Amino acid sequence: MADDKTKQGPADSSRINLSENYEVAYWTKDLGVSKEKLSEAVKEAGIFR
Template sequence: MADDKTNRGPQDRSRINFSEDYEVRYWTDKFGVSKSQLEEAVREVGSSTEAVEAELRRATLSGSKE
């Protein structure tokens, strides 16, 4: 199924997809992080939104990532 370009949220909210700019903007806004921070978290734990959110919280609490 093709993406509906009028829908500015992700099609699959359980995964982070970097192929669409509007999806990257959605996740960076939702988590309050930069694109590079989001990319680093995805590299660390995969594209699951739950895992990425937990990684970003862990990184924020430990102060190990900017």
């Protein structure tokens, strides 16, 4: 299934794709963290893709 870039929220909130700028923007704003902190948390949780 192709990503619909017009949808700004996450399609699967159990995973964060750090390669997609719109997902990084959504999650950093929603969680109030920097991109670096988000990346660290995703990698530590083991859900990095």
